[in-house]
Amino acid sequence: MIKLKNVNKSYKLDDDVVFTAVKDVSLEIKQGEFTSIIGPSGSGKSTLMHIIGLLDQPTRGSIFIDDKDVSKLNDNELSSLRNTFVGFVFQQFNLINKLTVLENILIPTIYTRSTLDYDPKEKARYLLKRFGLETKEKSFPNKISGGQQQRVAIARALIMNPKLILADEPTGNLDTKSGAEILKLLHELHDNEKITVVIVTHDPNIAKQANRIIEIRDGEIQ
């Protein structure tokens, strides 16, 4: 489903020193896989995830989504792909605090260019109910617990029926119990709805629950 070919990402630091976060990475993520990308902090795993999720563009190399080279797409086309193809789950949840839980879940539907064959509000309410948040619809994100916030974020990631969920340290800001619940949820989505999941983590215990582990160190796949 996603192919990375010799992807490099480097940043120019002060004094013209070039720091390469991702070195010559080639990998393929197949439809229906549950993959984890593991590595210590600073290993380039988050940068890699941002490149896969089209949030960041590689300095060199190509990305193919369903065999289509997306490195050549313009900003509008990339935005559309982010909107429909990927669902993001972040460590920091990244909900907008001034919007209610329901409004947060509906954000991607505002920006979509395609007509939806379902009622977004209905779907959002269905997801809230499924995640045990039906009473929190009108709450604001900073008034609910971390675990609940992350479930809202997952609901938001699912609202556009994406093929791929990208989760960057999804349990990083949660206690063990909430973290376990979130992981269970992601596994359920993978098992029941055949959604492709990629988790970025530094925790080997989380990584080993995946059916494929990619280890990254100093920007290179081991």
Add this chain to the structure above:
Amino acid sequence: MFVLKSAFEDFSRNKGRTFLTSLGIVIGVLSVVILIAFGLGLKKYINDQFQSLGSNIIRVVPGQILRGGSFSSSSGMSTIRFDSRDVLKLQRVKSASYVIPIVTRSLLVSIGKGTEPATLYASTQDIFLALNLKARYGNIFTKTDFEKRAKIAVIGPKIAAKLFGTEDAALGRIIKVDSQNFKVQGVLESKGGGGFGGPDLDSFIYMPHTTAQVFNPDKKFYAIIVKSSQDVSIATAKDEIKTALLKRYKEDDFSVIDQAELLGAIEGIFGMLNTVLVAIAAVSLVVGGIGIMNIMYVTVTERIKEIGIRRALGARKADILLQFLVESVALSILGGLLGLGLAYIIVFFMQSFFPAYIDANSVMLALGVSSIIGVVFGVFPAKKAADLSPIDAIRNE
């Protein structure tokens, strides 16, 4: 639609800031609209004043009053003064239906202890006809009064009320003008106006110039009013008057002015003044716009993370641009509307003493200019917001 909703939700969360931000636009629009309303009122006022005098009135005055459509600096510095020979000459002009010589004086009018300054208009009985003046109480003076040099006066309603308390109380009473006694024979109907530099006809005192010779021993006239007959054009009448007077005077010695010319000159001066004032007020609009730009920059900075999140979830650059642009335009239109509302209230109260009014053009101007300000000053912050890379924006705390 959602961008508009989100903008207004944001305003209601930051009421104080929203108000202060749009205050610049409020004041700008307020001052521009008020000044335009004032200018329009002034124009209307002057027009009304002259309209009430009648349009086929031609003034013959010494010296060059108007030159090239505006008042000449040498006005009033003439050497010639008209006398009864000139009046006779003008009476022989075919297109002149009335020739009315005028003597004016500023003097003090008193009854007992009360004294008021007033302007004396000494003329013939035709002055009332020419200036459309009618007696409200009593009578205007007649040809007989004129020929008999009757010691009578016809006074404006304002001066009557000032001297005697009520307008009708003045009738039949004796007023003292420069130690001479005159009987009030009539009180005129109000012509309105006065108080803003225009001629305050309601405070004038009229009497036969034969009677007024005590104030005017050399029997010279300040001006001659000619009412042209209806069947000739004003221009023809003016030409004939000029030709008649050129036999005795030089071209530069006198001016023949019709109402339209005078009106044009006065409007020209006030129009210029008004334009300058409006231009000064417009500066405050620009300052208001800069205030909005400032706050939009702050808003963008505060919301970098939100912008990143929206971009990550599929918002295009244009979506972000639109969101911030809508916000800044809404902010300035809000200010514009508020300014316009305040202007309406102020103009409403102004109308009790001055005919200022707000026309459709100033409404459109106010709203048009404030939305343009919103776009112009909102576009830079909005562009800055849209051009952020999604991931850099999301990482921003």
